[in-house]
Amino acid sequence: MLMRRLRSAPQPVALGLLALATGLSIGLSAMPGTPGSAARAQAQAQPQSSSATLPALSVEQARAAANRILEAVRSGDANLRYSQFSDELKAVSSPSMVAATMRTQPKLRRWTLLSVRSGLRSTTVEASLITSKGQQDLFMVLNDAGQLTGYHIDLTDEAASLVARDFVTALSQGHFITARSFLSLPMQAEIPAERLQLRWQELERQTGSFVRILKAVEADSSSDQRLVLVHTKFNRLSDSLFVILNSNNEIINVDFPNDPIAPKPVR
Secondary structure (H helix, E strand, O other): OOOOOOOOOOOOOOOHHHHHOOEEEOOOOOOOOOOOHHHHHHOOOOOOOOOOOOOOOOHHHHHHHHHHHHHHHHHOOHHHHHHOEOHHHHOOOOHHHHHHHHHHOOOEEEEEEEEEEEOOOOEEEEEEEEEOOEEEEEEEEEOOOOOEEEEEEOOOOOOHHHHHHHHHHHHHOOOHHHHHOOEOHHHHHHOOHHHHHHHHHHHHHHHOOEEEEEEEEEEEEOOOEEEEEEEEEEOOOEEEEEEEEEOOOOEEEEEEEOOOOOOOOOO
């Protein structure tokens, strides 16, 4: 049984256990050998020639927008933070959800803006953050209005099983913007938060409501990919979600079970 993808030309996957996966894939394909997040995020968005249209934002506009976003995070102002979302992100969030997410995140102390990569439809700003839990590298993707359309925190040094567990936890709590942030930036460009929401809702229609994560296990790995099985209990049954990460711990494919294991009788 092979994974069913939503992309027309899937890349080869060097994971033996992946052949066991089947179901509601969100269509993320592996991109082995590709450089880091910021470069990947804008690879398809760079101007193709000197005659191409101007980028979405100038460097100055992008830096100003990034500073406004980070200041809202530091201040803890959920209403302001929500107002800085693109319409696509607002559709799956609310100020109260933003406030709930911000309460779980480390306190932002200060930041330094690093690179700005301008594309035709979006601009990616890299920032180095100093938080109450230490240093983090953040990539923010902005639209031509300077609104946030996606973000990714560098989790290269985290355990792959922890990243996969946190991803599923965010899905189960309805925090689809947070869940999407665990995807690689090129995949975020293809997978809107609304699509993640749809896939999770389709899964729960088959399995019943989420109860808890039983465990997350790194089941297989190669030089550039890792497969984590997130064993999850729903109120009708338990099943495993297949989460595939690249060597930078960015999620590049997720497979939800299409035919969950039938409920077992009580013993």
